[in-house]
Amino acid sequence: MSRPELIAPPEIYYGDTESKKYTNNTRIQQVQADMTYRALELLNLPPAQPAFLLDIGCGSGLSGEILDDEGHIWAGVDIAPSMLEVALEREVEGDLFLQDIGQGFGFRPGSFDGAISISVLQWLLNAETSHPTSSPPHRLTRFFTTLFSALRNPSRAVLQFYPSSDDQIQLITSLAQKAGFGGGLVVDYPNSNKAKKVFLVLMVGSGGQVPQGLQGGAEGVENEEKVKFEKRRERAKARASMKKKSIKGKDWVLKKKELYRQRGKEDVPRDSKYTARKRKIRF
Numbered sequence: 001m002s003r004p005e006l007i008a009p010p011e012i013y014y015g016d017t018e019s020k021k022y023t024n025n026t027r028i029q030q031v032q033a034d035m036t037y038r039a040l041e042l043l044n045l046p047p048a049q050p051a052f053l054l055d056i057g058c059g060s061g062l063s064g065e066i067l068d069d070e071g072h073i074w075a076g077v078d079i080a081p082s083m084l085e086v087a088l089e090r091e092v093e094g095d096l097f098l099q100d101i102g103q104g105f106g107f108r109p110g111s112f113d114g115a116i117s118i119s120v121l122q123w124l125l126n127a128e129t130s131h132p133t134s135s136p137p138h139r140l141t142r143f144f145t146t147l148f149s150a151l152r153n154p155s156r157a158v159l160q161f162y163p164s165s166d167d168q169i170q171l172i173t174s175l176a177q178k179a180g181f182g183g184g185l186v187v188d189y190p191n192s193n194k195a196k197k198v199f200l201v202l203m204v205g206s207g208g209q210v211p212q213g214l215q216g217g218a219e220g221v222e223n224e225e226k227v228k229f230e231k232r233r234e235r236a237k238a239r240a241s242m243k244k245k246s247i248k249g250k251d252w253v254l255k256k257k258e259l260y261r262q263r264g265k266e267d268v269p270r271d272s273k274y275t276a277r278k279r280k281i282r283f
């Protein structure tokens with residue numbers, strides 16, 4: 001079966017029907033959640049502190065939901081209006097931006113404590129044009145240079161993607177490097193066709209060593225992953241129910257509010273009670 005990025009441009013491929021089908025597919029939910037948890041692990045954020053994260057190609061918010069559960073604040077960008085509509089219907093907490101990442105970001109320098117991107121980068125390799133300024137290298141260059149600037153120093157961006165050749169990996173890593181990033185590739189389960197996952201771990205400033213990929217054979221990996229996912233899901237459910245019962249610690253709530261204020265939010269409540277607000281897609 002052909003990969004989606006070879007079939008149609010993303011905003012066409014992820015129309016109303018496909019966006020709903022994608023989001024409601026339990027297998028997809030499981031795989032994307034697993035990769036999001038792994039990306040968070042590779043981000044190596046300071047423990048027990050809410051961070052302000054960018055979800056690149058956020059789609060319908062499958063990853064965003066996990067960022068919420070993990071106590072982070074996030075903004076998401078995506079090119080497909082239907083995906084963002086589904087995210088809105090699901091009432092995700094992040095701020096959503098309709099945007100083509102190949103045109104670069106316009107965020108203030110140093111805005112984000114980190115960024116994740118799950119199953120998106122391969123789309124930039126398949127721009128359907130030979131026009132020089134919209135060729136994949138140009139789009140990737142704009143993407144990496146503006147991402148570099150949007151991240152604070154030091155920090156990391158972790159981008160899981162599906163390369164189809166070593167040349168693609170070479171192109172992506174060299175352009176990321178030219179944009180100023182350190183870091184490199186982390187390949188989990190390299191010997192399993194099914195479980196193999198490629199993460200580009202990009203570092204701004206002194207982000208430390210590139211971590212080792214997870215190892216394991218083809219057998220057992222999937223079951224192991226399922227068990228891990230179920231455990232995480234249980235923990236996330238427990239956290240979500242704690243959130244509902246408002247039993248998060250006072251310090252944690254204060255820290256999160258401080259983070260909101262630092263990011264320029266104007267409607268942060270002054271008392272200790274957090275109140276959600278309606279989200280809008282920004283154009």
Ligand SMILES: C[S@@+](CC[C@H](N)C(=O)[O-])C[C@H]1O[C@@H](n2cnc3c(N)ncnc32)[C@H](O)[C@@H]1O
Nearest residue numbers: 010032057058059062078079080100101118123
């Ligand atoms: C496989 S989906 C993944 C969505 C989400 N990250 C997840 O894990 O569920 C790929 C997403 O990348 C988005 N995408 C592809 N090319 C893009 C671009 N140039 N700019 C912004 N988003 C893009 C698509 O619209 C789609 O929502």
